[in-house]
Amino acid sequence: MSKFESASQEAQVPARKDVPMKDRAEATRQRLLEAAEAVFAEFGFYRASISELTRRARVAQGTFYVHFRTKEEIFRELVRQLSHDLRRELQEAVVPLVDRKDAERVGFETFLSFVLRRRNLYSVLRECESVDPELYQWYYERLAEGYVRGLRQAMAREQIRRLNPEAIAYALMGLFQMVGMRWSLWQRTMPPEDVLESIASFVLHGLDPAEERPPGETTSDATVPLEGEG
Amino acid sequence: MSKFESASQEAQVPARKDVPMKDRAEATRQRLLEAAEAVFAEFGFYRASISELTRRARVAQGTFYVHFRTKEEIFRELVRQLSHDLRRELQEAVVPLVDRKDAERVGFETFLSFVLRRRNLYSVLRECESVDPELYQWYYERLAEGYVRGLRQAMAREQIRRLNPEAIAYALMGLFQMVGMRWSLWQRTMPPEDVLESIASFVLHGLDPAEERPPGETTSDATVPLEGEG
Amino acid sequence: MSKFESASQEAQVPARKDVPMKDRAEATRQRLLEAAEAVFAEFGFYRASISELTRRARVAQGTFYVHFRTKEEIFRELVRQLSHDLRRELQEAVVPLVDRKDAERVGFETFLSFVLRRRNLYSVLRECESVDPELYQWYYERLAEGYVRGLRQAMAREQIRRLNPEAIAYALMGLFQMVGMRWSLWQRTMPPEDVLESIASFVLHGLDPAEERPPGETTSDATVPLEGEG
């Protein structure tokens, strides 16, 4: 994990003096990252070739290796970028809110819209499990961390029920991710209003502290059909 | 889609002594499938090589092509097998149950235990999105279909609230899948009791028809923190 | 060292049954070895390319890797072959001889003729120091071993003076090797008769037990010019 923590978005270029060449290099690097985003999304990591990538970035093949050591490295860079950007968008959207309903909707929709707007980048993440499982795990653990923090706070304030926060964090991440896949990725639209409503309602009721009742009654009369779930 | 429907139900468990002539062939085919499961899980589809696969199956490389046309084909076969086996296990476990709480727990736990017991096969599915997105989508659509059917029924019987069933189906699939990843795949254990409890509680309350209240009040006092979700 | 000892000249091919295919494989392998000998000699190890090598062997590039794992591996195989062949020729030529003068001349000339006849293979050895220094060392250590054995015997029989046998072994190997380079490799001929005579005379006197005299006199009147020697 620690190996990813350190390496963030700063320019890798040494740049002894602030020569203009640094700018040129940085621009090339950016072009490569953008091309990679597109090419990985279109072909997948393994079927994507460096030569296709550099063709799109309009640089020579060798130039790639001036900026990245391997195909894996630029891939990881993209995943980190995604992780960073998504988290920032979510925080900026959610943190100012105090009303629970708003926060939820906004956070959820921010995520969905992110997936939609940045389809390509988000696709890269999805393949990460196969390309670099450790990084993939790191991504979710970091996300879960923040989530857990938020949930604990809300539990302390009795805004939501006391449940295992990690369990709930993963549950919600999974939930949102699958909905994002179904509509933002597959269908390339935001989910229809009633879908958003249903999800929000499901989540809010699932967490609502008012729902607390004697355990005996909790599950007495409903049956959740579970024919197939994973 | 049709391309998967057709081939999906061949005899996976051949009679060892039925047809003396076809016997050896079928055994070889099985050995290849088992080797493929292990090799794909260990290396991933792209890094796995036919030669490694046949080495494990203890057959010559050429033998592979007697039984499968391409590397993709055996991969698809495995995904279909998974789809089939998982669905069967779930049905056998859940269908007899009438109590809602039991059904839920059992279904959820059946899934988790499936992932745990058949780690390798399940890993294959996870890579399917990158190898054959169409098949991946088909897998989830089929799963969702059954799920939706069950949800509709439960709604009709007023065992759960009336929500968009497809939305809920995907939400729950995502939820379970992520929990399965977190504990069954990463940690290689069943989730601890309190995690199972929290998830079950969250889901049941999320669906409980008793929770219905005037929309105005629903979300008045709690804030779900959404710093990062997916 | 030990890593080379074990791997000798046997066919690497597994060959469960003695199918004719084994022969075909062995023939291909031989063609590759022969091509390698020529190509390495012509271009040197580093400038030689697998594609040139396979072109000469009239097989596809990929075929190379059916028989050898890397470029280094086929190179090592050639060095081992050289080591083996040369040692055999020397033994067959020298062992039957009892007369010292004959043995010397014959051994020396056998070596020179070997270099001449198998120029290509011998060139491969010369590059070995740069390609695989360990193997190169092994080659000389093995050669020296045999040499030392012979020298000890001769000393025991008082056919030659008692000197450090390892020192003399390396001295003689160096001597012969340099002469081989000068005439057999550079000039592509056997050295002229008087060169052979001079070397033989030098070596025989250098070793002759009759030369033993009081140390004081040994070096009293001659000066060996040493302006440059390595």
Next chain:
Amino acid sequence: MSKFESASQEAQVPARKDVPMKDRAEATRQRLLEAAEAVFAEFGFYRASISELTRRARVAQGTFYVHFRTKEEIFRELVRQLSHDLRRELQEAVVPLVDRKDAERVGFETFLSFVLRRRNLYSVLRECESVDPELYQWYYERLAEGYVRGLRQAMAREQIRRLNPEAIAYALMGLFQMVGMRWSLWQRTMPPEDVLESIASFVLHGLDPAEERPPGETTSDATVPLEGEG
């Protein structure tokens, strides 16, 4: 050959403060040569890269081409340097001596100590055969020239026997070079005293004019074992 003659004697040891303008350039050039010596010795010519070389010299890659036209060129420069330095050391050590025994020992040991002290530079020479065979041959021919001159003199003075001087020159160069490899290069020490003694004794007797006897008797009773020699 002529292509090496011309460039061989530039000022290798520039005055650090003589010409203020050229100073920096010459210093950079030196740094490159020193780095090259280390890098070629460590990796060998082919595996050494200009980028590694400039990294060690702490200059930019492009700087290399300000001072040398190609990778081969700096390599050749090093060989010439070696040739020059070694010859100088030998002359300085040997020329003042008159006693034959002293001269021999001193020359031989000077060479061995040179190899030991300047391991890296000497390693460069050893690879020269593969990198630039013509230069390699030139190196030995020059060395042999001087050697032959010295031998002729000694023969004229009847300090040593009349033998083909070129043959003896190459014989002795080979002898010394192999001993240098065995001890100075491989073992990184000077050879033990008895090894030096044995070699010296062998060489002196080999050349000693006192040994002259009727040809019939010369080799009548000793057998030099020659099992393996190159």
Next chain:
DNA sequence: CATGAATGAGGCTTCATTCAT
């Protein structure tokens, strides 16, 4: 059916060298 040698396209990467600053 089974075998395993042969194929050849294609990928990643290295690296000497150039050139604008």
Next chain:
DNA sequence: GATGAATGAAGCCTCATTCAT
């Protein structure tokens, strides 16, 4: 003179697939 980004040719090697036995 020094810099370092850019170049593109070339190499090694992998691997899915074919085919003669």
